[in-house]
Amino acid sequence: MIVKKIRNTKAEKPKAWQIGDLVDYIRFPHNRNPREKIEYADGRGFLSATHTGQKVEMIALARESVHSDMPVQHWMFSWQEGEQPTREQVEEVVDMFLEKMGLTGHQTVYGVHYDTDNYHLHVAVNRTNPETGKVVLPFNGLDIQEAHKLVAHIEGRQGWASEENSMYAVLENGELARRRTAREIKPKQAALDFEHATGEKSAQRIAQERGHSIIKDAQSWAELHEKLAEVGLRFEKKGSGAIIFVGEKAVKASSVDRAFSMGKLCKRLGEFEEGTYPDALGKIAPEPVSSVNLEAWKMYQEEFAGGPKRAGTAGNAELSRMKERHRFERKKALSHLAKYGLPVLNIARHCLMAQQRAERLSLRSGRKKVRGGKPRFENWLRSRGMEKEANCWRYRAAREVKRNAPPPAERREKGAEPMRELADFRKYADAVNAERYRVTCIKMEEDGGKKTFILDKKGGMTRGFSPDELEAHIPEMLRFQKRGENIYYTPLSDDRHHILIDDMTRDSLKKLQEDGFRPAVVLESSPGNYQCLLTIPRQGTEFDRDVGNRITERLNREYGDKKLCGCIHPHRAPGFENRKPKHRREDGGYPQVKLLFAERRECGKALALARRIDHEYAEETEKRKAERRTFPMPDFWPGDPASAYYAHLENIRRHLTIEDYSRVDAMIALRLRSNGHSRENVEETIRTCAPTIRETQTGRNWQRYAERTADYAFGPAGDRDLERNERYRELWRKIERTEEKEQRIRMK
Numbered sequence: 001m002i003v004k005k006i007r008n009t010k011a012e013k014p015k016a017w018q019i020g021d022l023v024d025y026i027r028f029p030h031n032r033n034p035r036e037k038i039e040y041a042d043g044r045g046f047l048s049a050t051h052t053g054q055k056v057e058m059i060a061l062a063r064e065s066v067h068s069d070m071p072v073q074h075w076m077f078s079w080q081e082g083e084q085p086t087r088e089q090v091e092e093v094v095d096m097f098l099e100k101m102g103l104t105g106h107q108t109v110y111g112v113h114y115d116t117d118n119y120h121l122h123v124a125v126n127r128t129n130p131e132t133g134k135v136v137l138p139f140n141g142l143d144i145q146e147a148h149k150l151v152a153h154i155e156g157r158q159g160w161a162s163e164e165n166s167m168y169a170v171l172e173n174g175e176l177a178r179r180r181t182a183r184e185i186k187p188k189q190a191a192l193d194f195e196h197a198t199g200e201k202s203a204q205r206i207a208q209e210r211g212h213s214i215i216k217d218a219q220s221w222a223e224l225h226e227k228l229a230e231v232g233l234r235f236e237k238k239g240s241g242a243i244i245f246v247g248e249k250a251v252k253a254s255s256v257d258r259a260f261s262m263g264k265l266c267k268r269l270g271e272f273e274e275g276t277y278p279d280a281l282g283k284i285a286p287e288p289v290s291s292v293n294l295e296a297w298k299m300y301q302e303e304f305a306g307g308p309k310r311a312g313t314a315g316n317a318e319l320s321r322m323k324e325r326h327r328f329e330r331k332k333a334l335s336h337l338a339k340y341g342l343p344v345l346n347i348a349r350h351c352l353m354a355q356q357r358a359e360r361l362s363l364r365s366g367r368k369k370v371r372g373g374k375p376r377f378e379n380w381l382r383s384r385g386m387e388k389e390a391n392c393w394r395y396r397a398a399r400e401v402k403r404n405a406p407p408p409a410e411r412r413e414k415g416a417e418p419m420r421e422l423a424d425f426r427k428y429a430d431a432v433n434a435e436r437y438r439v440t441c442i443k444m445e446e447d448g449g450k451k452t453f454i455l456d457k458k459g460g461m462t463r464g465f466s467p468d469e470l471e472a473h474i475p476e477m478l479r480f481q482k483r484g485e486n487i488y489y490t491p492l493s494d495d496r497h498h499i500l501i502d503d504m505t506r507d508s509l510k511k512l513q514e515d516g517f518r519p520a521v522v523l524e525s526s527p528g529n530y531q532c533l534l535t536i537p538r539q540g541t542e543f544d545r546d547v548g549n550r551i552t553e554r555l556n557r558e559y560g561d562k563k564l565c566g567c568i569h570p571h572r573a574p575g576f577e578n579r580k581p582k583h584r585r586e587d588g589g590y591p592q593v594k595l596l597f598a599e600r601r602e603c604g605k606a607l608a609l610a611r612r613i614d615h616e617y618a619e620e621t622e623k624r625k626a627e628r629r630t631f632p633m634p635d636f637w638p639g640d641p642a643s644a645y646y647a648h649l650e651n652i653r654r655h656l657t658i659e660d661y662s663r664v665d666a667m668i669a670l671r672l673r674s675n676g677h678s679r680e681n682v683e684e685t686i687r688t689c690a691p692t693i694r695e696t697q698t699g700r701n702w703q704r705y706a707e708r709t710a711d712y713a714f715g716p717a718g719d720r721d722l723e724r725n726e727r728y729r730e731l732w733r734k735i736e737r738t739e740e741k742e743q744r745i746r747m748k
Contacts, residue, residue: 001083001160003147006074016059019072019124023055026111026122034358039119040087041111044094045130049716058107061128068135071127075147077154078120080161085112089158090121096157097123100150101138106130149176169454171440171570177452185212188255199297199377199393201287203246207233207256211244215253215260218269225275232284234277237262247284292396293389296381304374322363326356422474424575424595429467431520431598432533434491434498436464439477440570441485444580455480464492477576486579488570497536497548499606500569503561504530512559516605522597525572526583530596533571534603536610543617550613551606641677641685644736648672649693651735662709665690669713670721671732683710 010018029036046054058072065071077093079085085093090112098104107126112119127136139146148167155162156170169177187195191202201209210231218224228235234245235253242253242262253260266272288297330352337348375383381390429437439455455473465473477487491498501512501519509522509530519532534555538544548567556564572578574595583591648668658664665686672682687706712718722729 001080001151001155002078002163003144003151004076004078005144005147006076008070008074011069015062015070018070019059019062020055022072022074022124023051023058023109026109026124027051029111029113034361037114039112039114040090041109042091043107043109044098045105045107045126047716049720054107054109058109058124058126061107061130061133062126064133065128065135068127071135073125073127075123075125076120077123077151078118080163081118083160084119085121085158092158093121093154094123096150096154097147098125100146101125101143102136103127103138106136152176171452171454175452177440177454179453185257195289197376197378198374199289199293199300201289203249203251204255205289206246206284206287207244207251211235212257215265216257221269221273221275224269225273225277229275229277235275237272237274290393290396293381293393296386296389297377300374300377300380319360319363322360326359329356419474419478421478421573421575422471425470425474425573426467427598428489428521428574428595429470431600432491432498432535433520433600434493434496436466436492437470438464438490438492438570439470439473439573440488440490441477441480442488443483443485464490477573481576481579484579487573487576489573490568490570491533492568495538497538497544497551497567497610499534499536499548499552499555499567499603500564500571501532501534501552501555501560502564502569502571504532504559506530508559512555517555518601518603518605519597520599520601520603521574521595523572523574524594524596526578526580526591526593531571534606535600536602536607539610539614541614541618543614546617547610547613551610554609555606641672641681642689644672644675644677645685645689647735647738648732661690661694662705664693665709666712669709670718670725671735673713673718674722674729674732675736679710679714682713683707686710 008018010021013021025032027038027041029038043054046057048054048057062068062071075097077097090110094108094110098106098108103125106128107130108123110121110123112121114120127138128134129136145167152162152166152168152170153176154160162169165179167179169179171177185208186192187202187204187208191204194200194202195205211228211233214227214231215224215235218227225235228244232247236243236245240262242260242265243250244253244256245251253262253265258264262272286301288294330349333352334345334348337345374380378390378393381387381393441453441455443451445451455477481487504512506528509532512519512532517534520535521533523531525531536551539547541547545567549565552567552569553565556562572593574593576593577590578593579590585591645668648671649664652658652664652667669682669686672685673679677685683706686709687702690705690709691702
């Protein structure tokens with residue numbers, strides 16, 4: 001999942017025009033692009049329920065912000081191909097976005113489009129506060145960073161796939177972690193688009209592959225020019241910058257690497273010196289960007305070798321003929337309508353112009369040419385019935401990763417030299433007996449801060465590594481350790497709990513064993529500090545996750561870290577170093593995490609505790625089902641709206657699981673209005689009764705809360721929802737009549 005903050009490229013237009021155009025596009029994208037469809041759209045924070053009314057409201061409120069040229073922001077969330085969010089999930093994304101940005105209650109228009117293979121959500125939100133009229137600046141303008149954090153939370157909550165190079169990830173314990181990756185030198189997006197379209201290496205990629213190391217390691221201008229000439233490249237100064245010629249194509253040197261700008265190179269190599277290059281440096285033959293469909297790509301290149309200009313000319317000629325035909329149609333059709341007057345003539349002109357514009361757009365989109373007049377490689381394959389090859393090309397990245405990955409046997413042979421870390425992992429994995437292992441790398445800063453990322457090349461947040469896969473990554477983990485990283489393992493299994501007891505002393509470890517608990521693994525994470533893992537099977541009930549968390553919490557409260565309460569939790573990797581700054585020795589080294597004990601076994605006492613906790617959960621669930629939760633309800637007179645409030649609350653509880661009490665209050669307010677209660681009575685009832693049903697008290701302004709709830713129930717949104725729920729209104733009246741009868745019986 002990705003998020004983008006869409007830049008405003010039409011700042012010269014009036015504010016009202018920009019907002020109106022954006023809202024129209026979100027709700028009616030097919031008016032701008034016939035191929036773009038709307039899946040779902042809605043709005044929030046408006047009095048009006050119509051599209052035009054909401055647009056006028058947003059424009060009117062935005063005009064109040066005289067100090068902001070454009071208070072309405074445009075955001076986009078996009079899901080991966082094959083993922084399709086439901087309406088409830090879209091609403092949840094909007095809820096989380098507005099809450100994260102501090103814009104809850106602001107005017108918002110949003111819609112889900114599917115003009116491509118990816119569903120994407122457009123959100124237009126007015127940063128002008130509807131109550132104060134002031135413009136809110138989320139996170140002082142640094143909101144894109146927070147939006148990436150929000151995407152990680154959405155992925156973790158709704159289960160969407162993460163992008164391979166996403167900035168943040170949510171760990172198993174719910175903690176948000178920053179992914180730290182080494183800076184990768186790769187072409188810019190425009191060059192990548194060209195490569196995807198043609199299958200041919202871009203000039204930027206060739207310059208990076210052939211010239212990056214040369215320019216980086218050069219000690220003088222003469223050496224730089226000489227070695228670049230050997231690989232067919234040429235470096236020249238242009239204005240105040242520098243360019244690299246790849247054959248006849250020029251590439252900005254700073255696009256190859258930011259360190260290769262003319263200013264930075266001059267600081268390193270001195271004042272620029274011109275180089276001498278042989279005349280033999282000429283055009284570089286096209287090179288394939290991928291080995292997928294290599295033979296088909298060669299056929300594609302041969303077919304269009306030397307013919308791009310003719311293909312482009314043919315397309316332009318066809319477009320010219322169409323324009324000539326359109327001029328003739330306008331002249332012939334409109335000449336007969338002049339006698340009906342200017343209004344009719346203008347209508348005909350407009351309709352004919354729209355029809356001809358759509359025809360020209362269809363011609364241009366149907367050709368789908370790329371630079372040089374070639375059709376896209378994927379389209380060329382499909383036009384020849386090579387659907388399988390076209391799909392292979394579309395998803396070539398995954399095939400190349402799979403093709404280039406050596407099998408586990410080969411990996412072990414290449415890493416045959418003995419490694420302490422590898423040996424310790426094998427003993428540890430045999431004892432823990434987990435299905436997969438998450439590897440987490442954390443760098444500790446001197447000021448107490450930390451930077452975290454997960455070593456998972458597949459991009460998924462819950463997959464982890466199999467033991468063979470993890471062994472293949474041991475050398476990479478050692479490189480991370482040299483860079484200052486702390487290495488952690490998290491065992492993951494579908495049918496077993498792996499209970500971590502952290503931060504133990506020698507005495508607490510001894511007491512744990514004396515009390516009958518049998519750990520599978522015992523680690524000395526630092527001198528005098530211990531960690532241990534207990535393995536027990538899952539019970540296979542609906543309470544498995546809660547049972548694991550409760551056991552972890554109880555055992556850690558008694559023997560280890562009193563703050564640890566999550567069953568799935570990372571721990572120090574045996575064999576690697578504990579690189580916390582406080583453990584640094586005088587010689588600059590760090591203590592090793594020692595594997596003191598490793599034996600595959602299940603802890604019988606922990607299993608008995610798990611069964612007891614599971615039984616407690618089952619009994620508590622049955623008790624909740626048998627005894628309905630009641631709320632404090634004083635003796636009200638019949639017909640009192642407060643009595644009706646609790647009656648409706650009980651009815652809602654019988655049919656729904658209450659997660660959001662604000663939504664429940666809105667539902668009750670709408671029912672009270674439907675049954676004839678006045679706005680004043682509804683507002684006072686919400687103010688009085690709403691705080692009594694909350695399990696924890698908050699510092700909320702209940703008077704303002706009651707006013708907002710009554711505004712909804714008696715406003716346009718309430719009118720609309722009453723119409724939608726017309727079939728339930730008799731049931732709502734029956735609920736209050738039943739309550740009145742019960743009140744009379746109690747009074748007697």
